[in-house]
Each structure stands twice: as structure tokens, then as C-alpha cells.
Amino acid sequence: MDFSITPEQEQLYASMKRLAAEVIAPGAADRDKEGRWDPDVWKRLAEAGVAGMPIPEELGGSGGSIIDCCLVNEALAEGGRDGGFGLSLGAHWVIGSVPIWLHGSKELQERWLPGLCDGTYIGAWASTEPESGSDSASFKTTAVRDGDEFVLNGTKIFITNGPIADVCTVLARTDKGPTAFVVDTRTEGFVVGRELDKMGCRSSPTAEIHLQDCRVPAANILSVEGEALWRVAFECFDWERTVMMAATIGGMRATIDGAIRYAKEREQFGKPIAHFQAIAHKIAQMEINYHACRNAVYKAAWLKENGKEHMLEASIAKAMTGTLVTENALEAIQIHGGYGYLRDFPAERGLRDAKLTSIGGGTTEIQKMIISRLLLQ
Structure with a gap:
């Protein structure tokens, strides 16, 4: 390869x-x-x-x-x-x-x-609901046909870019099944609710979205009515588990480089702590984790780009990266010691940002479910 x-x-x-x-x-x-x-x-x-x-x-x-x-x-x-x-x-x-x-x-x-x-517009996607997370097909938002329009009602949560989006693709259930609607966020009845106070990735605005008799033209349906999950949503998940995961890889690299710089500068017992095997081995393991995750992400991305089956590889990349990015972030804090526990140092922010990787876009547990089903089918 x-x-x-x-x-x-x-x-x-x-x-x-x-x-x-x-x-x-x-x-x-x-x-x-x-x-x-x-x-x-x-x-x-x-x-x-x-x-x-x-x-x-x-x-x-x-x-x-x-x-x-x-x-x-x-x-x-x-x-x-x-x-x-x-x-x-x-x-x-x-x-x-x-x-x-x-x-x-x-x-x-x-x-x-x-x-x-x-960049004039910012896009968003609204599928998750208060009672519909990993069970993505169980959402309750409805879309009732009324002439050339559909009337949408329901509540979405954890919507990235919700407060700043100009256009949002909303999943709602018609009498034919799950359907994706492109909604101008200025539409009457599209209501941005409370902005959520997150642990990490805090510069990204996240909100609840309330659809209150929100009228959307039937022409705004993506793909085929009633087939949004497997035609549209699942494809989005593939993009999330390849392209979006690459940002996590870049974050891992920055975390390792920051830990190396600190270990070379910080002196204890008369020499830089990088000279102690306990610290050096932590950095070595962080580098091992980084390369394993990067190879997994880029393999899945290469398969996707070349039109090859990649669901297994994408879920492997997502599950592995979600676990190891957090492990690396914790080790970076350990290397920094008490300073790593302070908000003054990027290591602390890195841990809070890292944790989302094992949750958003399909939890690690869901990835293992997908992997096991593909292996055992």
C-alpha cells in the first residue's frame, strides 16, 4: 500500500x-x-x-x-x-x-x-433528539404533508452549529418514513433553543432546536422521501468517521509535541524529566497510539475515496481513535504534573476536547456493535 x-x-x-x-x-x-x-x-x-x-x-x-x-x-x-x-x-x-x-x-x-x-453560510444537521441518540432510527420529529409543504414538529438536541447555522438538514418522519429536509434557519417555526454548556470543544456552539409548525417545501427533501437513514444519514456517518476523525489525529500530534517540549524543558533531580525512563516511555506509547490511529483513519479514508467497502475500517478507526486520543491526553497531563491540571496549559483543554471523540458521530460502543455484526453476519 x-x-x-x-x-x-x-x-x-x-x-x-x-x-x-x-x-x-x-x-x-x-x-x-x-x-x-x-x-x-x-x-x-x-x-x-x-x-x-x-x-x-x-x-x-x-x-x-x-x-x-x-x-x-x-x-x-x-x-x-x-x-x-x-x-x-x-x-x-x-x-x-x-x-x-x-x-x-x-x-x-x-x-x-x-x-x-x-463561508457566507454555515451548515448544520439535526437528527439527535433527547430520547434518540445511539438509537438513531427512533427519532420522533414528525413531518405532515400539507399541499406542497410539510409541517415539521419536534425537538432536536446536541446540534453542532445550531446557534450560527444558516441552513440545517433536519430528519423528520413522514408517513413514508425517515426523511431529510433542507431547512432555511430563518423559517418561521425553526427555533434555536438553549445553547449547551459543554465540557470541551467549547468554541463550537451547540444547541437544542425546536420545530414548531415549521413549514418546509416538499422540494427541499434530500434524496427520496422515507429513505433518509440509509441513503443520506449513514453516508454522513462514513464521512464523520473518516474526514472528521482526521482532526483528532492532528490534535494527537499537537498533544505529543507539547508533551515532548515540556519534558525537555522541565527539570527535576538535576536534569530534564525527558531523561527519566518513566516519562520517555509515556511519550513512546503516545507516539505508538498516534501512528496506529492515523494509519487506521487514512486507510478508511483511502478506501472511501477509491469507492471500496470501508464500513468496517471506518468503525475500527473511530473506535480506536476515540479510546487512544483520550489515553494520550491523560498521559500528557501526567507528564505535565500539577501544571497539566491547570487551565493555563493546553494539555488540560486537550483532554476535555479529546473526550468527545468517543461519543459524537457514534459512540465507541456503537462502533464495536457495527464491527461485531460485520464479522459475525
């Missing part, structure tokens, strides 16, 4: 890492502390073509491949060290923009994709 990337992709990675260090990293700690989204950071990244990375050029995007998107996401996370920005960008890409690109009518594509690609 060829693990090399092209010279152009190497340049892309380097330029995105530099951009993130210049634009995202400054103020990341403050945005985390305040739980604040910064539209100026978004604008700078959008000007560089980041917002429309996965969308074809003819539809207004940057035309990046799946591997390109992984590299950009990884580089931004490594250089920017802001898990919240990576979360919002990933959601904007893979569940905000990609479904409209792959499943939207020409009219929906023309209406939304140019703005989503140039």
Missing part, C-alpha cells in the same frame, strides 16, 4: 498548518474559556478556501478529495489546537454541505452550495 501523498498535498498540509497557527491558535484558550465562536476566524479560513473544501469546483467549492479534506482537517487541528473550531468545520463540511451536494436537487445546490463554500 502506498502511504505517500503528492507534493501538492504536502504543500497543502504545510500551508494549512501555518494558517491555523496564525489565525486559529491565538485566542483559542480564551474562546474555550468563554465558550465563544469567533466569526472572524471563520471568515479568514473561508477566504483560504477551507469552507468549501469537499465540494466540486463547478458547484462553488475547492474540489478537494477525501484525502485532501483529511489532510486539511488534520493540519488545522495540529496548528490551531482548537477542538471546537475543528468540530464546527467538520459539521459544516460533512453533515452540513456534503448531503446537499450528494443528494440535493439542482435548485437546492444552486441555492445553498455557493454560500456554504465561500
Whole structure:
């Protein structure tokens, strides 16, 4: 298997890492502390073509491949060290923009994709409900036909970009089954509820969404009415478990590099703590974990890009990364000692950001269920 990337992709990675260090990293700690989204950071990244990375050029995007998107996401996370920005960008890409690109009518594509690609608009996806999380098919939001429109009623929760989204794909149940509706968030009856106070990824706004007699044109349905789960949602999960996971890989790299710098600078018993085997072995294991996760993520992404079956590999990558990114973050805090327990150091924020990886986009337990079913079927 060829693990090399092209010279152009190497340049892309380097330029995105530099951009993130210049634009995202400054103020990341403050945005985390305040739980604040910064539209100026978004604008700078959008000007560089980041917002429309996965969308074809003819539809207004940057035309990046799946591997390109992984590299950009990884580089931004490594250089920017802001898990919240990576979360919002990933959601904007893979569940905000990609479904409209792959499943939207020409009219929906023309209406939304140019703005989503140039950063004028931000995208979101609303499927999770207070009583419907891992059991994604059990959602209760309804969509009742009324002439050329559907009337949506229900409540969604944990909606990434909910407070800032201009367009949101909402899963609702018609008499034919689960259906995906593209909803302009300015529509009457689309109500942004309370913003959620999260443990980590705090610069990414997350909210409840209430649909209160929200009228949506029938023409705004993605793909086929009643078939949203397996035609639209499950494909989004694949993108989450490949492209979005790459941001976690970049975060792992930044965490390791930060631990190495600290271990070389911090002296105890007359020498840098990096000279003690106990610390050196922690760093070695963190590096082992990083390479295992990176290889798993990029293998799944390569399979997806080349049109090969990849459900097993994507779930393996998601499960492994969700576990090991948290392990690495804990070890980074241990290496920093008491300083790692303080909010003054990025290691503490890294742990809070890391934990979401084992929850969002399908928990580690769900990934193991998928893996075991594929093996035992």
C-alpha cells in the first residue's frame, strides 16, 4: 500500500498548518474559556478556501478529495489546537454541505452550495433528539404533508452549529418514513433553543432546536422521501468517521509535541524529566497510539475515496481513535504534573476536547456493535 501523498498535498498540509497557527491558535484558550465562536476566524479560513473544501469546483467549492479534506482537517487541528473550531468545520463540511451536494436537487445546490463554500453560510444537521441518540432510527420529529409543504414538529438536541447555522438538514418522519429536509434557519417555526454548556470543544456552539409548525417545501427533501437513514444519514456517518476523525489525529500530534517540549524543558533531580525512563516511555506509547490511529483513519479514508467497502475500517478507526486520543491526553497531563491540571496549559483543554471523540458521530460502543455484526453476519 502506498502511504505517500503528492507534493501538492504536502504543500497543502504545510500551508494549512501555518494558517491555523496564525489565525486559529491565538485566542483559542480564551474562546474555550468563554465558550465563544469567533466569526472572524471563520471568515479568514473561508477566504483560504477551507469552507468549501469537499465540494466540486463547478458547484462553488475547492474540489478537494477525501484525502485532501483529511489532510486539511488534520493540519488545522495540529496548528490551531482548537477542538471546537475543528468540530464546527467538520459539521459544516460533512453533515452540513456534503448531503446537499450528494443528494440535493439542482435548485437546492444552486441555492445553498455557493454560500456554504465561500463561508457566507454555515451548515448544520439535526437528527439527535433527547430520547434518540445511539438509537438513531427512533427519532420522533414528525413531518405532515400539507399541499406542497410539510409541517415539521419536534425537538432536536446536541446540534453542532445550531446557534450560527444558516441552513440545517433536519430528519423528520413522514408517513413514508425517515426523511431529510433542507431547512432555511430563518423559517418561521425553526427555533434555536438553549445553547449547551459543554465540557470541551467549547468554541463550537451547540444547541437544542425546536420545530414548531415549521413549514418546509416538499422540494427541499434530500434524496427520496422515507429513505433518509440509509441513503443520506449513514453516508454522513462514513464521512464523520473518516474526514472528521482526521482532526483528532492532528490534535494527537499537537498533544505529543507539547508533551515532548515540556519534558525537555522541565527539570527535576538535576536534569530534564525527558531523561527519566518513566516519562520517555509515556511519550513512546503516545507516539505508538498516534501512528496506529492515523494509519487506521487514512486507510478508511483511502478506501472511501477509491469507492471500496470501508464500513468496517471506518468503525475500527473511530473506535480506536476515540479510546487512544483520550489515553494520550491523560498521559500528557501526567507528564505535565500539577501544571497539566491547570487551565493555563493546553494539555488540560486537550483532554476535555479529546473526550468527545468517543461519543459524537457514534459512540465507541456503537462502533464495536457495527464491527461485531460485520464479522459475525
